Amino acid sequence: MVQTISHGSGNKINGTDPALKPRLRRRSVFEYLAWVVCSLIGAGILFSVSTNPNFKWDVVARYFTYETIINGLVLTIFLTVASMFLGTLLGLGLAIMRSSRIKPVAVTAGVYITLFRGTPVLVQLIFWFNISALYPDLTIGIPFTNIGMAVDVNSVMGPITAALIGLSLNQAAYMAEIIRGGFSAVGKGQIEAADSLGMSGAMKMRKVIIPQAMPSIIPATGNQFIGMFKETSLVSVLGVAELLQSAQLIYARTYETIPLLIVASLWYLVMTLLLSYPQSLLEKKYSRATSRLPRKAKKVVLTEQEGVAR
Amino acid sequence: MSTDGTIHARGIRKSFGYKTVLQNIDLDVASGEVCCIIGPSGSGKSTLLRCINGLETVDSGVLKVNGEDFGYYETDAAYHALSPKKLAAQRTRIGMVFQQFNLFPNMTAQENVMSGPVLVKGTDKKQAAKRAQELLASVGLGAFGDRYPAQLSGGQQQRVAIARSLAMDPEIMLFDEPTSALDPEKVGEVLAVMQDLARKGMTMVVVTHEMGFAREVSDTLLFMDEGVIVERGAPREVLASPKEPRTQAFLKQVL
Numbered sequence: 001m002v003q004t005i006s007h008g009s010g011n012k013i014n015g016t017d018p019a020l021k022p023r024l025r026r027r028s029v030f031e032y033l034a035w036v037v038c039s040l041i042g043a044g045i046l047f048s049v050s051t052n053p054n055f056k057w058d059v060v061a062r063y064f065t066y067e068t069i070i071n072g073l074v075l076t077i078f079l080t081v082a083s084m085f086l087g088t089l090l091g092l093g094l095a096i097m098r099s100s101r102i103k104p105v106a107v108t109a110g111v112y113i114t115l116f117r118g119t120p121v122l123v124q125l126i127f128w129f130n131i132s133a134l135y136p137d138l139t140i141g142i143p144f145t146n147i148g149m150a151v152d153v154n155s156v157m158g159p160i161t162a163a164l165i166g167l168s169l170n171q172a173a174y175m176a177e178i179i180r181g182g183f184s185a186v187g188k189g190q191i192e193a194a195d196s197l198g199m200s201g202a203m204k205m206r207k208v209i210i211p212q213a214m215p216s217i218i219p220a221t222g223n224q225f226i227g228m229f230k231e232t233s234l235v236s237v238l239g240v241a242e243l244l245q246s247a248q249l250i251y252a253r254t255y256e257t258i259p260l261l262i263v264a265s266l267w268y269l270v271m272t273l274l275l276s277y278p279q280s281l282l283e284k285k286y287s288r289a290t291s292r293l294p295r296k297a298k299k300v301v302l303t304e305q306e307g308v309a310r
Numbered sequence: 311m312s313t314d315g316t317i318h319a320r321g322i323r324k325s326f327g328y329k330t331v332l333q334n335i336d337l338d339v340a341s342g343e344v345c346c347i348i349g350p351s352g353s354g355k356s357t358l359l360r361c362i363n364g365l366e367t368v369d370s371g372v373l374k375v376n377g378e379d380f381g382y383y384e385t386d387a388a389y390h391a392l393s394p395k396k397l398a399a400q401r402t403r404i405g406m407v408f409q410q411f412n413l414f415p416n417m418t419a420q421e422n423v424m425s426g427p428v429l430v431k432g433t434d435k436k437q438a439a440k441r442a443q444e445l446l447a448s449v450g451l452g453a454f455g456d457r458y459p460a461q462l463s464g465g466q467q468q469r470v471a472i473a474r475s476l477a478m479d480p481e482i483m484l485f486d487e488p489t490s491a492l493d494p495e496k497v498g499e500v501l502a503v504m505q506d507l508a509r510k511g512m513t514m515v516v517v518t519h520e521m522g523f524a525r526e527v528s529d530t531l532l533f534m535d536e537g538v539i540v541e542r543g544a545p546r547e548v549l550a551s552p553k554e555p556r557t558q559a560f561l562k563q564v565l
Contacts, residue, residue, distance in 0.1 A: 192365055193412035193471075197426040197478060198402035200394065207429055211416040 059259035063250065064266065072246025073267055079160075079232045079242060083167035084225050090168065091175025096205065098180050109176065116173035122234050125166035129238050132157055163235035163242075171228060178220045182213030215286040222279040226272055233268070243267055314376040315341035315481035315513040317362060322371035324357060324537075331357045333537045335371070339530075341481075342511040346524040346545065349534035350560060355517045358534070359484050362515065363404040364397060376403050376481055402430060405475030409487040411467040413459040419446060419470045420455035426478040438477075445473040449503045465496030469503055476507075483507065485516040521565060525549055533557045 049055060063069055097109035116124070132153040141148015186209050194204045236245035247264040251257045322335040331354045339345050347355040360366040361373065364381045373380045381397055382389035392400070413422050423442035427433035433441075446455050449469040459467050468488055475483060485504065489497040501523050508514055508527050518524060524531055524545050531545035533552070541548055541557045549565070552558045 187412075189408060189410050189412040190414065193406075193408065193414070195365065196363055196401060196404070196406035197474070198398040198430045200398060200430075203429055207425070208414055212414075 054258065055262070056256060056259040059256050060262050060266070063247075063256075063260060063263045066250070066263075068241075068246045068250060069243070069263060069267070072241055072243040072264075073271075075160075075241060076229070076232050076243040077271075079163060079167065079235065079240075080225070080229045083164055083171055083232075084221075084228050086164070086168035087171025087228075088175050088221065090172035092179055094172060094176035095179035095183060098176060099183055113173045113176055116170050117177075121166065121170045121231065122237065124170055125163060125235055125238060128166040128169075129157065129159065129162040131162075159235075159238040159240045163232075163238055163240045167228070167232065167235070171224065174224060175221070178224065179213070179217055181220075182217035183209055185216050186212045219279070219283045219286050222275075222282050226275050226279060229271055229275065230268055233264075316374075316377060317482065317513070317515065318372070318374040319362075320372040322358070322361065322373060323369045324354075324361060324366065325369060331537050332361070332368070335537075335539060337532075337539070339482075339513060339515060341513055343530065344508045344512075344514045344516065344528045345530045345532065346528035347515065347517045347532045347534055348519065348521070348524060348560075349532075349540075353534040354537040355532075355534045356486050359486050359515060359517050362482075363401055363406050363484055365406075367391075375400070398430070402426070402478050403481050405472075405478060405480035405483040407468070407471050407475055407483065407485045407488050409490050411459070411464070411471045411491070413467055413471055413474070415459050418456050418458055419451065419462065419473075422459070422470055423474045423477050426474060430478070442473070442477060445476055446470070448506075449473050450499070463496060464492045465499045468492065468496075468500045472500075472503055472507075482513045482515070485514065485518070487517050487519065489518070489520055519564065521549060521561075533560065535560070 094109045094112060097105050098113070100106045100109075135153055138151045138153050139148050140151065190208055190212065191204060194208045199208070232242055233244040235242060236248060239245065241249065244264050247260040251260040254260075317337060317339040319335055319337040322332055322337075323330070324332040335358060337345075337358075347358065349355050357366055361368050362375060362380070367381065378400070379389070380400060382391055384390075391397075413419075414425065417425060420439065420442045423445055424435070424438040427438040427441065428435055443452065443455060446452055449472055451466060451469055451473070454462060454466060454470075459470070462470065472483075472488075488504070489500050492500065497520065501520060504514070504516070504523070505527050516523075516528070528545050530542060531548045532539050533541045533548065533554070533556075535556050541552060541554045548557065549561065552561055
């Protein structure tokens with residue numbers, strides 16, 4: 001500090017104006033201790049990982065962009081996107097059913113959600129894969145009549161179909177709860193206002209409830225998406241050659257188990273990190289107070305600092 | 311304003327569980343009449359208002375709005391609830407203004423005003439927009455059509471809400487404590503719009519704590535307490551010389 005602006009009484013020490021002195025944060029002994037301990041642990045792990053030859057980093061590098069692995073990754077991405085899409089659609093339907101005033105409709109959705117959230121998704125996947133044991137010939141038609149068509153379940157229910165059905169149906173139950181939560185966040189007054197204008201149920205849903213529920217539904221859906229990406233690894237038990245199964249196929253042949261698991265894990269990690277960035281943007285956007293305003297309104301309320309985020 | 315604009319109620323009863331909120335309410339509002347309802351909170355005045363446009367259902371009694379049984383059709387043995395479609399059609403003839411405005415936050419002021427005609431009546435968008443602009447101008451907000459509710463003050467929002475209800479061309483307007491959620495300085499602008507509406511001959515039922523408004527604008531004043539209409543009459547008389555001790559006690563507190 002070279003300035004010596006004197007403010008009022010001149011009680012200066014060493015020539016620095018007290019009004020300009022920085023305020024320092026207090027550091028406890030625990031803080032210093034934490035630095036030392038955590039650094040030691042980190043260094044130890046890093047040393048072990050880099051020096052233990054069994055990690056075989058050269059093998060990891062070789063297989064990282066191997067064709068089988070990339071094909072597996074592509075299938076994983078497909079399963080994630082497809083089952084999220086189907087699950088969200090079905091979940092929306094379930095959420096609407098769940099909030100229906102007609103008892104049997106609401107109960108049906110409730111039972112579905114309970115069943116699919118109450119049992120492990122791994123069990124569900126194996127169940128769908130083996131559904132042909134339960135219904136070898138599925139007849140889709142009206143009960144107790146001859147109208148309908150017969151399907152040979154065994155030929156239809158391949159591993160990928162079973163995986164897609166299992167993941168989608170399970171995801172639908174979770175999405176239904178997320179969407180219903182969004183619905184219930186819409187104020188009662190909004191529904192009353194729509195009612196008093198004479199809006200029909202479907203109109204209320206489309207024009208009033210869903211647009212206002214979106215800010216709470218979208219970030220949660222992003223989270224589910226990231227979760228689903230990792231959850232797809234479960235379908236490896238059905239023999240679907242997604243990312244994990246592709247790695248397993250290779251190490252079954254070469255016995256380089258750990259390096260290939262690292263390859264798969266690195267891909268999961270990379271994809272999760274890539275998805276986390278847009279996810280954090282979504283969360284930031286929808287957690288802001290002004291987020292209830294649609295895009296057009298931003299033009300008016302925009303201040304310069306806020307503009308950077310878009 | 312077309313046909314009727316009357317409200318007739320006989321022996322209305324309503325309870326929430328064990329709690330009786332309306333007991334034996336008789337009410338007659340003529341076309342073009344302004345009726346103010348005052349009373350302490352929990353007296354059932356808001357519930358009565360909400361029954362008139364079906365946000366609450368009555369347990370028993372006769373309720374005729376715009377000359378027809380509201381929400382139900384009568385047979386020899388009972389009243390049967392109307393289909394949602396028919397109920398909605400009846401509701402379009404009754405405007406409702408809420409204490410908390412309840413504008414749709416995802417729509418601009420103009421879109422809010424247009425929402426009823428376009429979404430419910432299927433009015434042509436251009437025509438509805440023109441009408442919305444006129445209505446907004448009539449409540450003094452002609453320049454605010456492209457604002458979102460969050461960008462408007464409470465008083466402005468409430469005026470938009472009134473315009474939104476008027477866009478449906480209702481015969482009756484219901485106001486549920488329309489100025490209670492407003493800053494004191496914004497109350498006047500909303501009351502002015504309501505006074506203007508009364509002058510134009512709109513049938514209005516207003517639940518309010520604004521005694522000045524009740525005195526100047528209303529034709530009839532009702533005082534409610536514990537689910538009963540305790541006293542009714544010309545507003546100046548009721549406010550100046552209440553007959554019932556309960557009314558006297560209440561007015562002593564608020565005036």
